Amino acid sequence: MIKDAWTFKPFSAAPIALMDEQGNWVADFPLELPPDFLRGLYRDMLAARLLDEKFVILIRTGKTSFIAPHAGHEAAHVGIAHAMQRGHDWLFPYYRDMGLMVAMGMPFKEIFGQMLGNAADPAKGRQMPSHPGSRALNIFTVCSAIASHIPPAAGAAVSMKLKGTGQVSVCTFGDGATSEGDWYAGLNFAAVQGAPAVFACLNNRYAISVDLSHQTAAHSIADKAHAFGIPGYRVDGMDALASYFVMREVIERARSGHGPALVELEVYRYGPHSSADDDLRYRPKEEVEAAKKRDPIERFRRLLEKQGLWNLEWEERLRADLKARIDRALEEAEAMGEVPALAMFDDVFAEPTWNLIEQRALVQEELR
Amino acid sequence: MIQAINAALDEEMARDARVMVLGEDVGKRGGVFLATEGLQQKYGPDRVMDTPLSEAAIIGAAVGMAAHGMRPVAEIQFADYVFPGFDQLVSQAAKLRYRSGGQFTAPMVVRMPSGGGVRGGHHHSQSPEAHFAHTGGLKTIVVSTPYDTKGLLKSAIRDDDPVIFMEPKRLYRALKEEVPSEEYLIPIGKAAVRREGSDISLISYGGSMIETQKAAEELASVGISAEVIDLRTVMPWDKEAVLNSVAKTGRVLVISEAPRTASIASEVAATIAEELLDQLEAPPLRVTGFDTPYPYAQDKLYMPTVTRILNAAKRALDY
Ligand SMILES: Cc1ncc(C[n+]2csc(CCOP(=O)(O)OP(=O)(O)O)c2C)c(N)n1
Numbered sequence: 001m002i003k004d005a006w007t008f009k010p011f012s013a014a015p016i017a018l019m020d021e022q023g024n025w026v027a028d029f030p031l032e033l034p035p036d037f038l039r040g041l042y043r044d045m046l047a048a049r050l051l052d053e054k055f056v057i058l059i060r061t062g063k064t065s066f067i068a069p070h071a072g073h074e075a076a077h078v079g080i081a082h083a084m085q086r087g088h089d090w091l092f093p094y095y096r097d098m099g100l101m102v103a104m105g106m107p108f109k110e111i112f113g114q115m116l117g118n119a120a121d122p123a124k125g126r127q128m129p130s131h132p133g134s135r136a137l138n139i140f141t142v143c144s145a146i147a148s149h150i151p152p153a154a155g156a157a158v159s160m161k162l163k164g165t166g167q168v169s170v171c172t173f174g175d176g177a178t179s180e181g182d183w184y185a186g187l188n189f190a191a192v193q194g195a196p197a198v199f200a201c202l203n204n205r206y207a208i209s210v211d212l213s214h215q216t217a218a219h220s221i222a223d224k225a226h227a228f229g230i231p232g233y234r235v236d237g238m239d240a241l242a243s244y245f246v247m248r249e250v251i252e253r254a255r256s257g258h259g260p261a262l263v264e265l266e267v268y269r270y271g272p273h274s275s276a277d278d279d280l281r282y283r284p285k286e287e288v289e290a291a292k293k294r295d296p297i298e299r300f301r302r303l304l305e306k307q308g309l310w311n312l313e314w315e316e317r318l319r320a321d322l323k324a325r326i327d328r329a330l331e332e333a334e335a336m337g338e339v340p341a342l343a344m345f346d347d348v349f350a351e352p353t354w355n356l357i358e359q360r361a362l363v364q365e366e367l368r
Numbered sequence: 369m370i371q372a373i374n375a376a377l378d379e380e381m382a383r384d385a386r387v388m389v390l391g392e393d394v395g396k397r398g399g400v401f402l403a404t405e406g407l408q409q410k411y412g413p414d415r416v417m418d419t420p421l422s423e424a425a426i427i428g429a430a431v432g433m434a435a436h437g438m439r440p441v442a443e444i445q446f447a448d449y450v451f452p453g454f455d456q457l458v459s460q461a462a463k464l465r466y467r468s469g470g471q472f473t474a475p476m477v478v479r480m481p482s483g484g485g486v487r488g489g490h491h492h493s494q495s496p497e498a499h500f501a502h503t504g505g506l507k508t509i510v511v512s513t514p515y516d517t518k519g520l521l522k523s524a525i526r527d528d529d530p531v532i533f534m535e536p537k538r539l540y541r542a543l544k545e546e547v548p549s550e551e552y553l554i555p556i557g558k559a560a561v562r563r564e565g566s567d568i569s570l571i572s573y574g575g576s577m578i579e580t581q582k583a584a585e586e587l588a589s590v591g592i593s594a595e596v597i598d599l600r601t602v603m604p605w606d607k608e609a610v611l612n613s614v615a616k617t618g619r620v621l622v623i624s625e626a627p628r629t630a631s632i633a634s635e636v637a638a639t640i641a642e643e644l645l646d647q648l649e650a651p652p653l654r655v656t657g658f659d660t661p662y663p664y665a666q667d668k669l670y671m672p673t674v675t676r677i678l679n680a681a682k683r684a685l686d687y
Contacts, residue, residue, distance in 0.1 A: 065487040117665045125665030128489030144491030145449060146421060179420035180452055207421045209397035215420050282396045344663040344670065355629060359658045366675055 006253065008246050010231035011222065015266050016246055017236035021294060023302025031241070035309050041082060041240050042304055045074040045297045047322050048099030051108070052271075054326055055098075055115065059275045063334075064115045068096045068130045069271025072238075075296030076202055076265040078103045079243020083251050084170055090138045090160075092153035092171040095130045096202065096269070097142070100172065106134055108329030113336065120333035124343055130274075147177040150186030150199070157195035157260070168196045168254045170247075176207025178224065179215050187262065191228040194259035198250050201262070202237065204269040209282035225262040237265030238296040241303075268294070341367060370540050372514040372547050373403045373479070376521035377441060379551065381411055384439060387525060390417040391426055391443030400445055401481060401540055423453030427478060431460045431530075434476040439525060447482035447534060448491045454499070461530040462505030477524045477531050482510070483575040483625055484657075484671055485538035489664035495574070495626035495657065500532045501603035501635070507556055508532040508603040510574035514545040516600060519554030527556060536575035559606035561613070565595035568681060569613040571636055572623040573599040576672055580623050583677035592685065602632045607639060614640050618649035619684045625671040628656040650687035655680045 007029065008016060018027040025031045052071045058064040070077070073096060081103030084091065093100055101111055113120025115129045123133060123141060133141025140156075143149050153171035160167045177183055178201060190197040201221045205212045218224055225232025235246045243265055250261035268291035272279040279288070304310035345352065345360040352360070380387045388411075389404055395418040398405030408416035419426050423444055430440040444450045450457065457478070464474045484493035500508040507529060511517045517535070524531040562577070563584050572580040577598055584594040595613050599605050614620045620640055622633040637652040655672045662670055 126489070126661070126663055128487070128492060128664050131489065144489070145451065148452075176421035179422040179425070181422065181424045182452065207392070208400065209393045209395075210418050210421070214418050276400065281398070339665040341666055341669055344660055344666040345658070348660045353659075355659050359628070359660075362676075363669065366673070366679065 006249055008233060008249055010225070010233050010261075012234055015234045015236040016242050017239045018242040018245060019239055019299065019303050021299055023299055023304075023306055025303065035307075037082075038304060038307070038309055041078045041244070042297075042300055042310075043318060043322070044078045044081070044103040045099070045240065045300065046318060047326075048074045048077060048102045049297060050319075050322050050326055051098060051102060051111070054330070058115060064129045066129045067115075067275045068273070069269060070096050070099045072204065072268045072270040072291065072296070073202055074099045075240035075300065076200075076237035076243045076267050079237075079240055079265070080170065080172065080200055080247050083244055083247035084168070087137060089168045089170060089251070090140065090156050092140045092149045092156070092169065093142055094146075094149065094173050094177070095142050095144065096174065097172055098130065098132070101132050101139070104137055104139060106132065106137060106139065108326055109333050110134065112330050112333035116333060117339070118333065118336055119339050120336040121339070124347070125339040126347075147173060147180035147182040147186075150177070150182050151189065153199075154186040154190035154195060154197055157190055157197035158193050161193065161195050166255060168198060168251050170198045170200065170251065172200045172202055174207060175201060175203040175205065175212055175215055175221060176210070177201070178221055187228050187230075187260070190260045191230045194257070196254040196257075197260040198247070198254055199260065199262045200247065201264045202267050203264050204267050206269065206273070206283070208273045208277060220264060222262060222264040228260075228262070230260045230262060232262040233264065235263060235265050237267040238294050238299065240296060240300045369511070369514045369517050369535065369543060370401060370403050372518040373521060373535065374405060374407070375547065375549070376518045376525070377404065377407060378410070380522055380525045381407065381415065386437060387439040387441065388415040388417065388433070389441050389443065390419050390430065392419060392421055392445050394418060394443050399443060401537065403479070404443065423449055423451075424456050427453035428456035428460060430476045430478070431456060431464065431474045434474040435464065435472050439475060441477045441479060441525060444478060444480040446492050447480040447496050448494045450478070450480060450496065457500075457506065457530075458503050462503045465529065466505060473528060474530045475528045477521070477533050479533045479535065481537035481540070482534040483536040483538060484662055484667060485575060487664065487667050490662040493662040493667070495624070497532075497534060497602050498626060498631050501632060502630070506530055506532055506603065507601065508534065509556065509601050510534040510536065511600065512536065512539065512574055512577040512598055514543055514547050516554055516560070518547050519552050520556065520600065523553045523556050526553075531556070534574065538575050539578075554600075557601045557604045557606060559600055559609040560598045561595065561609070562598050563594065563596035565593035565617065567593045567617055568619040568621070568684060569595045569597060569610075569617045570621050570623060570677070571597045571599065571610055571613070573602055573632070574624070576623050576625050579672055579674050579677060582674045583681065586674065586678060587681060592681070594681070599632075605632070605636065610636060610640065611643060614644055614652075615647050618647055619687075620652045621655055621677065621680050621684060622652065623655045623672050623677055625657045627659050628654060629659050631656060650684040653680045653684055
């Protein structure tokens with residue numbers, strides 16, 4: 001079915017929002033999503049938030065060396081994940097997407113294994129923490145080098161088109177990433193090819209300390225889509241349902257052969273850029289506090305309550321259950337222990353070359 | 369070392385109005401390692417410029433600024449992120465003087481924190497100096513002490529060619545040393561003898577100077593006299609100082625945490641073999657990082673350990 005009439009108009013002056021801050025549904029179409037689906041969105045957002053809180057404990061107790069707080073991004077995360085055909089479509093995420101990992105169905109134990117860099121990490125502790133990935137879930141491994149994953153996301157989309165797999169390549173990044181050459185190169189290529197790719201910018205208005213006015217003189221990130229000849233959407237990324245419905249539409253659009261889209265999800269990062277950052281150096285506390293008043297989880301809770309899908313008892317059971325699962329997964333991950341030292345020589349190539357064999361032997365001797 | 373960088377930038381900006389700083393987070397934040405702290409307050413946002421997140425733009429724009437008469441000092445947040453700007457370094461900065469027959473030049477400095485040991489995984493731990501050394505037209509410095517950092521950075525800023533200035537990040541706050549507040553310069557291209565010795569030469573630079581000096585102490589405790597040389601500049605490296613030392617000791621290790629193959633260590637060892645074969649008592653040995661990407665879980669094991677240096681020294685001495 002090729003659809004030509006779409007619900008959302010690109011290049012809107014204001015961000016697309018479907019519920020107000022009190023949780024009232026304000027869209028001009030009815031909210032016809034199953035109750036379990038809506039509760040699932042809430043559960044994933046809450047899980048993401050609890051995970052973020054756990055990471056702070058991991059860093060304080062020295063169990064991990066780096067975290068990139070994602071609190072404030074949860075609505076965008078669940079919107080993106082649930083709009084995808086998880087396990088079929090491919091995701092090209094970046095380091096602040098831990099809530100997205102949760103919503104994509106990555107087991108907590110693997111997430112913690114990656115955070116600890118230990119044997120519970122499917123990637124064998126090769127990368128710094130907050131750099132997950134999963135071949136099993138079609139989640140491309142996160143790379144620290146900003147925007148370097150965007151041309152590969154475009155390439156995967158081209159492959160999907162050539163092979164006619166019916167998949168879509170979804171790629172996320174921050175506003176800072178839109179300044180890199182790789183961003184322009186990747187979007188342009190995908191657009192020229194009409195490939196099934198969706199580019200989602202989680203615009204939290206800062207790239208470390210540098211605010212949006214230093215990244216672009218454009219009115220919005222979404223506006224930049226004009227340059228590639230693709231639609232650009234501005235979305236309230238603190239609104240889980242706006243994030244979900246817009247992403248669903250552009251993914252469907254890409255899947256049905258209409259090519260890429262750029263979606264700008266306006267979010268806010270409550271925490272510092274990373275565990276190595278002091279955000280008070282560049283933004284006022286009041287700004288952060290004001291953003292917290294617009295909390296995406298609280299806003300969605302109000303909507304659920306208005307729909308008769310939420311009560312305190314359910315909330316408490318849900319929280320207790322998630323906390324227990326998170327704690328148990330951490331314990332299980334910790335119990336897996338260190339990655340063997342010599343594993344550092346594996347996976348450089350499919351077959352090790354003589355230099356790696358020699359170097360491995362040297363370390364083996366040294367460890368004896 | 370961080371204070372030494374800050375002082376060098378401050379002094380040069382005060383001395384010469386053409387000197388300016390640009391990069392990601394260098395202004396309001398003062399740099400993620402705080403190397404540029406306070407400079408924007410003092411010199412304003414035009415001379416301490418927060419840029420878009422684009423290394424190609426930072427390095428490429430610095431070339432244009434330099435060609436037009438400024439003295440830009442660009443900060444790349446981590447050496448690992450120079451690669452999006454590599455085309456600008458290799459195609460523009462390095463070759464501008466040559467390809468224009470000397471009509472245009474790019475007197476600029478590109479500063480970058482490099483090396484491992486801070487649990488940063490491969491994209492916050494690499495030592496890419498060989499890429500620069502392999503590109504004709506770039507000078508490359510890798511510092512190891514706060515004193516040198518200030519003197520060499522000032523020289524780099526005054527140099528009439530593009531200079532890569534690498535700062536091993538594990539040394540940023542690890543070393544304390546009195547750095548004179550008055551003006552001094554350290555020449556580019558000159559090594560330092562950190563310790564005199566007669567039995568074996570240990571040639572190193574940057575972060576690995578720590579383990580190299582520890583190894584020399586251990587050797588001394590068992591009666592072996594090691595001479596320790598810090599290259600400081602890896603391109604052009606101080607061939608004379610190295611050959612003089614090896615001619616005296618007859619044995620040599622070249623130590624660096626960069627990957628082994630096609631490295632600075634390879635270059636130094638090959639030159640020694642070419643020029644001093646008759647005077648060598650043992651083959652020149654390299655003690656280096658490995659030809660794998662830098663692994664997160666084995667952060668400490670990747671870099672040349674004191675044990676690895678001592679084992680190599682034993683091999684050279686027993687040869
Ligand atoms: C090529 C490159 N340059 C610099 C960095 C250092 N760095 C890491 S995160 C970051 C800011 C990214 O901001 P943004 O893309 O807006 O994402 P956010 O962190 O705000 O979610 C920078 C400069 C990097 N990782 N890669």
